[in-house]
Amino acid sequence: MKLRKVTALLLAGAMVMASLAGCAGQGGAGTASTGDAATTSDAGAATTTTDASSGDAAASGDKMVFEIYDAAANYQGMQTGWFQKVVNDRFNVDLNIIAPQVAGDAIYQTRASSGNLGDIVLLDSTDFADCVKSGLVKDISADLGNYPNLMKFKEQIDVYNQGLEGNAGEIYGIPTEMMDTSPSSYSQDVIYSSPLLRWDLYSELGCPDIADLDGLLDVLDQMMQAHPTNDAGDPAYPFSLWADWDGGDGMLGIANVVQLTTWYGEKLRGSMILKPDGTFTPLTDKTASYYKILKFLNNAYRRGLVDPDSGTQDWNSACAKMGAGQVYLMWYSWQVGFWNSQERLENGTAFIFIPVQDQNYYCDADAYFGSGRVFGVGSQVDDAKYQKIMEFLDWYASPEGATFEHTGIKDFNYTVNDDGTYTAINTNALMDNLPVPEEYGGGGYNDGNNAINQWIVSSNSTNPETGETYNKEYWKSWKEATSTQMKKDWQARFNAEEPVDWMKKNNKLVISPNVSVSLDSDTADIAVIRNQCNEIVCDYSWKMIFVNDDASFDAMWDEMTASLEGNGFKDLCDFDQTKHQKELDAKNKYK
Amino acid sequence: MNKRKARGYREFLLILPFIILVAIFSYYPLYGWVYAFFDYKPPFPLTKETFVGLKWFSYMVDNDIKRKQLGQVLLNTFAVSGLSMLFSWFPMIFAVFLNEIKCKPYRKFVQTATTLPNFISWVLVYSIAYCVFNTTGVVNTVMTDLGIISKPIAFLNSSEHIWFKMWLWLTWKNAGWAAIMYIAAISGIDEELYEAARVDGANRIQLIFHITLPSILPTYFVLLFLNIANFLSNGMEQFFVFQNPFNRQTIEVLDLYVYNLAMGSGGYSLSTAIGILKSVVSIILLCVTNGISKMTRGEGFI
Numbered sequence: 001m002k003l004r005k006v007t008a009l010l011l012a013g014a015m016v017m018a019s020l021a022g023c024a025g026q027g028g029a030g031t032a033s034t035g036d037a038a039t040t041s042d043a044g045a046a047t048t049t050t051d052a053s054s055g056d057a058a059a060s061g062d063k064m065v066f067e068i069y070d071a072a073a074n075y076q077g078m079q080t081g082w083f084q085k086v087v088n089d090r091f092n093v094d095l096n097i098i099a100p101q102v103a104g105d106a107i108y109q110t111r112a113s114s115g116n117l118g119d120i121v122l123l124d125s126t127d128f129a130d131c132v133k134s135g136l137v138k139d140i141s142a143d144l145g146n147y148p149n150l151m152k153f154k155e156q157i158d159v160y161n162q163g164l165e166g167n168a169g170e171i172y173g174i175p176t177e178m179m180d181t182s183p184s185s186y187s188q189d190v191i192y193s194s195p196l197l198r199w200d201l202y203s204e205l206g207c208p209d210i211a212d213l214d215g216l217l218d219v220l221d222q223m224m225q226a227h228p229t230n231d232a233g234d235p236a237y238p239f240s241l242w243a244d245w246d247g248g249d250g251m252l253g254i255a256n257v258v259q260l261t262t263w264y265g266e267k268l269r270g271s272m273i274l275k276p277d278g279t280f281t282p283l284t285d286k287t288a289s290y291y292k293i294l295k296f297l298n299n300a301y302r303r304g305l306v307d308p309d310s311g312t313q314d315w316n317s318a319c320a321k322m323g324a325g326q327v328y329l330m331w332y333s334w335q336v337g338f339w340n341s342q343e344r345l346e347n348g349t350a351f352i353f354i355p356v357q358d359q360n361y362y363c364d365a366d367a368y369f370g371s372g373r374v375f376g377v378g379s380q381v382d383d384a385k386y387q388k389i390m391e392f393l394d395w396y397a398s399p400e401g402a403t404f405e406h407t408g409i410k411d412f413n414y415t416v417n418d419d420g421t422y423t424a425i426n427t428n429a430l431m432d433n434l435p436v437p438e439e440y441g442g443g444g445y446n447d448g449n450n451a452i453n454q455w456i457v458s459s460n461s462t463n464p465e466t467g468e469t470y471n472k473e474y475w476k477s478w479k480e481a482t483s484t485q486m487k488k489d490w491q492a493r494f495n496a497e498e499p500v501d502w503m504k505k506n507n508k509l510v511i512s513p514n515v516s517v518s519l520d521s522d523t524a525d526i527a528v529i530r531n532q533c534n535e536i537v538c539d540y541s542w543k544m545i546f547v548n549d550d551a552s553f554d555a556m557w558d559e560m561t562a563s564l565e566g567n568g569f570k571d572l573c574d575f576d577q578t579k580h581q582k583e584l585d586a587k588n589k590y591k
Numbered sequence: 592m593n594k595r596k597a598r599g600y601r602e603f604l605l606i607l608p609f610i611i612l613v614a615i616f617s618y619y620p621l622y623g624w625v626y627a628f629f630d631y632k633p634p635f636p637l638t639k640e641t642f643v644g645l646k647w648f649s650y651m652v653d654n655d656i657k658r659k660q661l662g663q664v665l666l667n668t669f670a671v672s673g674l675s676m677l678f679s680w681f682p683m684i685f686a687v688f689l690n691e692i693k694c695k696p697y698r699k700f701v702q703t704a705t706t707l708p709n710f711i712s713w714v715l716v717y718s719i720a721y722c723v724f725n726t727t728g729v730v731n732t733v734m735t736d737l738g739i740i741s742k743p744i745a746f747l748n749s750s751e752h753i754w755f756k757m758w759l760w761l762t763w764k765n766a767g768w769a770a771i772m773y774i775a776a777i778s779g780i781d782e783e784l785y786e787a788a789r790v791d792g793a794n795r796i797q798l799i800f801h802i803t804l805p806s807i808l809p810t811y812f813v814l815l816f817l818n819i820a821n822f823l824s825n826g827m828e829q830f831f832v833f834q835n836p837f838n839r840q841t842i843e844v845l846d847l848y849v850y851n852l853a854m855g856s857g858g859y860s861l862s863t864a865i866g867i868l869k870s871v872v873s874i875i876l877l878c879v880t881n882g883i884s885k886m887t888r889g890e891g892f893i
Binding site for chain 1: 630631632633634635636639640650654655656657659660721725726727743745747748835836837839840851852858859860861
């Protein structure tokens, strides 16, 4: 009898324990910093509750783990491979990346409510400002002066932090991707978004002048008639659109349309379109570029130039088609990376910018004050860890750190020339995930690449050790190596060295100065309205691309406008206008 | 007396773990309902947010267009649930027919083949659907090759008959699984009944109509009533994977609507408010159907 009672009690106790284990699991994670990487990666995967590892960062000889809450990362878990070795050799530290892009945005809410977002946080600037307000980020003003590499960006850091609401000289955040040029210059060869066509198909048509969007459609139509399939015989279309990026980057509407609005010097800011003359107009304005581009895509559909899977396929399917040569128009500067290879550049089948005469290209200036995301230190770290984090961030901003981030490993990714400049080798390391020699950490190059995926120093900044940029594409040695017949033909045809040279020469470039302004985050009401309006705009836009006549296109546009009104679009516009006016005022100072 | 008390104490201890589990996992989460009464926005804790009372409840219906939208969502929900209710006899008939197959290996095969899809996740079901029905998929390729169509048809883009199509997918996935209950009920029927009927000269159809069906009808009703109580919850996975801009208007059921609202950009308070309403309506529906059950069958099911 007694035994059974005891057993019952024990069982009851055990079950209660088991049921609570889900909540208490992280209690054990604190021990992780003794160096057992496997344990920490488990703890990192759970990530729903407070991590206790800040409590026992013992003597500085012990290995530490930095938890990095990283809005830029595409990878979640422990940093591995060669970059892990680089960090480990210098700091005896492991990096545990927590990636909301992988784990879902809900992780932001759960971690924030636990009071500890991470040891290092990397956030979009509006979120960062919120986190400063709710006490999740540490004030680093007392110690920043000890770190020379960070102090190089003192001006930018000060400007950013002064912009935080109610700031009295404290320093919380370090902006990312800062450049050493000026806030209103543009020093790259290509811009983020411009019409990119296959050079072989274009020159086959005799390199015609393209006057406007209709002219562009004519050219694409001829290309498609001449080559209805790719080499493998699969159907090819000039346009293959995808739907899963819609509403991203704080811009309402279909991502594909939004990106093309920049061809006419306009840029979406939330629900408002910023025009080249420095005024705002709502997205629903029929004279503005969102309508124009949507109409352009609809015209393309009516001429049979749009892949019928557009709208239901995701980026991965679209990307596979790009890689297979089933797409004849691209617009993102990085998008060509899925097709252009050294071989294709040499035989002239690569994508390159082809100007459309009536266009006026928008681009963001060099990110002098940073690109929008901000690094900070979590408010819960203890002194020993804080010290180490600051040392790490300082190294991260140093020429040595930046070289590892942007250029790679010496003698694996580049060799040093006699004059101190670099020559790139193994240039397909990232694309083909080349194996890294054991002495540098082993593993695949891409697998071991820096998973933080965001830098304090921009790759287009100058490396003081070489006098050239960190980005290999602007090295003298690279330019010599990649000068192809196709590029020479292009230069002869358009009488310019590079796409941006052509734009500058012909006065077709609208540079939007880089400023550091802390923007208001959405209130609870606006967040709901924005989400609903975005859904409405996207749903109607997709339907509009696939209608067969002007009348139903316009009828649907009006229906969309009415539906938006009912969901508080007016409030959203007012909010966005006020929010971005601050930014605009700052930009206008450079005019 | 003392002995009984001790026994009661012991039995209480036995059930205690379950009480604690229910309290933690079923009742404690209800605390989350407070979010519906605040302007909640991460990363700020609730203590820093403003209390707004019933604002989010009235927000749903404060103008015509929103009422129309919510109406459309409810219509979708009712249509999808209504269709599956209307065809709820299907698994039962399927089970009856399955039971009539005399060749045992074949019967086992059919049962396994129809049960398996239940274990495939909706995400995979959609990838199958995508491969079969996209514009370069099997169906379009075959139809183009046979010369039936000249241009591929974008099946997945169409919103026509979407509720029915969704029911077809659901049935394909669930019919075998749902039939298991009925098969169990059928195997519980006393064999003597059949023998007696056969002696009386009943044929196969008569056996089904006069013995099998009446015997499993109570099971059917219990399942039906449970379904009615779940009328508003069609789950969201199926609709989430099949939704696209072209069919969203007619496919967005309540659960998906709540998900799209909350996860899109953090409309946590509003979606909590909708969730509360849904729970309340579900409880009312459950009580009503239980009442109907009591009236018609003389017994409730809860």
